[in-house]
Amino acid sequence: xxxxxxxxxxxxxxxxxxxxxxxxxxxxxxxxxxxxxxxxxxxxxxxxxxxxxxxxxxxxxxxxxxxxxxxxxxxxxxxxxxxxxxxxxxxxxxxxxxxxxxxxxxxxxxxxxxxxxxxxxxxxxxxxxxxxxxxxxxxxxxxxxxxxxxxxxxxxxxxxxxxxxxxxxxxxxxxxxxxxxxxxxxxxxxxxxxxxxxxxxxxxxxxxxxxxxxxxxxxxxxxxxxxxxxxxxxxxxxxxxxxxxxxxxxxxxxxxxxxxxxxxxxxxxxxxxxxxxxxxxxxxxxxxxxxxxxxxxxxxxxxxxxxxxxxxxxxxxxxxxxxxxxxxxxxxxxxxxxxxxxxxxxxxxxxxxxxxxxxxxxxxxxxxx
Numbered sequence: 032x033x034x035x036x037x038x039x040x041x042x043x044x045x046x047x048x049x050x051x052x053x054x055x056x057x058x059x060x061x062x063x064x065x066x067x068x069x070x071x072x073x074x075x076x077x078x079x080x081x082x083x084x085x086x087x088x089x090x091x092x093x094x095x096x097x098x099x100x101x102x103x104x105x106x107x108x109x110x111x112x113x114x115x116x117x118x119x120x121x122x123x124x125x126x127x128x129x130x131x132x133x134x135x136x137x138x139x140x141x142x143x144x145x146x147x148x149x150x151x152x153x154x155x156x157x158x159x160x161x162x163x164x165x166x167x168x169x170x171x172x173x174x175x176x177x178x179x180x181x182x183x184x185x186x187x188x189x190x191x192x193x194x195x196x197x198x199x200x201x202x203x204x205x206x207x208x209x210x211x212x213x214x215x216x217x218x219x220x221x222x223x224x225x226x227x228x229x230x231x232x233x234x235x236x237x238x239x240x241x242x243x244x245x246x247x248x249x250x251x252x253x254x255x256x257x258x259x260x261x262x263x264x265x266x267x268x269x270x271x272x273x274x275x276x277x278x279x280x281x282x283x284x285x286x287x288x289x290x291x292x293x294x295x296x297x298x299x300x301x302x303x304x305x306x307x308x309x310x311x312x313x314x315x316x317x318x319x320x321x322x323x324x325x326x327x328x329x330x331x332x333x334x335x336x337x338x339x340x341x342x343x344x345x346x347x348x349x350x351x352x353x354x355x356x357x358x359x360x361x362x363x364x365x366x367x368x369x370x371x372x373x374x375x376x377x378x379x380x381x382x383x384x385x386x387x388x389x390x391x392x393x394x395x396x397x398x399x400x
Contacts, residue, residue, distance in 0.1 A: 035191040038062035041085070041092035041118075043107055045076035047155060048123055049098030050163030053081035055196040058165050064092060076160045091115050094188060096149075097122040100258060101265035105133030112142040119185045121149045125212060126265040127176045127205035147185040148176030148205060150212070151198060158255045166197070173198035176208050213269035220251055220259060221274065227252035243364040243373075280308060330359050331383035334398035335390060336371045337363075347374060347395065354389045356382045373398070 039062040042049045053063045053076065063082030067073040077084055095111040095118050097104055104124040111120045122130050127148040134146060153171040155162055173193035177186050186202070193200035203211065227249040230238065263270055287301035337343050344363075351358055360377035378386055387397050 034060040035195045036061050036188070037093045039064050039085075039090060039092050041066065041095045041111075041115075042082060042098060043067075043095060043111065044098035045072055045081055045160045045163075046098060047158050047160065047162050047167075048151065048153075049096070050076055050079065050081045050160035051153075051165065051167040052096055052098065052123070052151070052196065054079075054163055054165035055168060056192075057082065059195045061195070064089060072160060076163075079160060079163065081160060081163065092118050094118060094192070095120040097124075100124060100261040101126040101129045102261050104130045105137060108134055108146060109138045109142075112138060112145060116142075119145050119147065119182075119188050121147045121185070121189060123149050123151060124265075125150055125216070125262050127208045129265040131176075131178055131205050143178070144180045144182045145185065146178070147181050147189055148178070148208075149189055149192075150174040150176065150208065151193075151196075152212075152216075153198075158258065169197040171198050173200050174208055175200055175202045176205050177202065178205065209266050209269045210272075213266055213273045217263060217266055217270045218273045218277065220254060221263070221270070222277070223249055223252040224254075224259075243362075284308060330377040331380040333376045333378060333383060333386050333390070335374045335376060336396040336398070337374050339365075339370050339372055344372075344374065347390075350390065350393055350395075351376065351386065354386060356386045 034056075036056065036059070040056055041064045042053050043066050045053065045065050045067045049065075049067075053065060057063050057080065064085040065073055065076050065082035066085070067076065073084060076082065092115055095115060097107045097111060097120065099107050099122070101124045104122040108120050108122050108130065111118065124130055127150065130148060131146075134143070138146075151168050151171065151173045153167045155164075155167070173189075173196075175186060175189045175193070190200045230249070283304050287304040290301040335347060337347055348358065348361075356378050358376060358378065362375040362377075364373040364375065376386070390397055
């Protein structure tokens with residue numbers, strides 16, 4: 032099978048994203064060259080199968096992917112444009128305006144048409160090439176960010192790249208992209224870190240009460256501080272604007288709580304403010320696209336107790352398939368000291384009664400059944 036992306040592709044920067052891009056492209060049959068500021072990291076990337084170190088007589092790349100933080104991406108893009116005058120050069124940094132403005136200030140105007148921004152919307156809490164995965168981008172959005180002078184062939188090539196690695200290509204300009212990721216990525220990181228930072232205060236006994244809700248909301252707090260300093264600094268304007276709205280909501284909550292603390296029965300105003308916030312959150316979460324696109328899919332969740340023994344989860348999923356119900360999503364919940372886990376199985380709402388009845392008949396304990 033012929034790859035959609037011509038070879039070779041040069042990846043500059045072999046961390047999590049650069050490494051995962053190399054693995055995904057090589058799996059598709061693309062020849063990948065790698066380079067990194069750290070020779071040790073480049074050597075590890077080669078050992079892990081990300082790509083090959085280019086020899087002195089290696090052919091020039093058709094496409095260069097700069098996988099570096101926003102503060103250095105523009106310099107690396109400029110260098111790549113000058114080094115390979117026929118190549119399309121893209122960066123995959125998570126902020127686009129900063130990179131484009133930096134390139135305009137340092138780059139040659141005649142090279143700009145060969146530059147295009149990109150941002151694969153995927154990641155992990157762990158960083159580095161050791162965490163790279165070929166399937167990291169499957170089903171994830173891949174944002175293509177052309178500027179007003181980008182050559183059409185660059186857009187075509189990036190769309191082919193997105194398709195080749197299993198992503199869903201979408202196109203935005205740099206400003207719209209940065210505002211969007213402030214809402215869906217950067218501010219969630221800040222909020223998760225803020226919440227996790229409060230956990231430095233309570234004792235072990237309090238933390239022993241933690242449930243899945245706390246784990247869900249703090250999962251991404253375990254991220255690389257150095258990387259996030261650069262990301263947040265590069266997108267400071269958009270992030271600050273979104274956080275301004277968060278601060279206004281927080282001020283309203285603080286006012287309501289102060290009122291309730293001073294007067295247990297202050298009337299409806301303070302309780303209404305708290306209810307309005309939670310209700311607004313309900314409406315917001317329903318806008319998050321579901322598995323099949325659009326607003327959140329109307330799935331039902333069946334909660335099943337799964338004994339903490341080898342093979343039990345596999346048996347449950349096998350029986351769900353035997354019953355003829357399609358699994359839309361799965362979340363596992365484990366809590367301290369419990370000999371069972373909770374499997375939250377999302378399914379078509381029309382199949383909820385069937386699955387609950389059949390699993391109960393087969394001896395499974397279904398919550399509230």
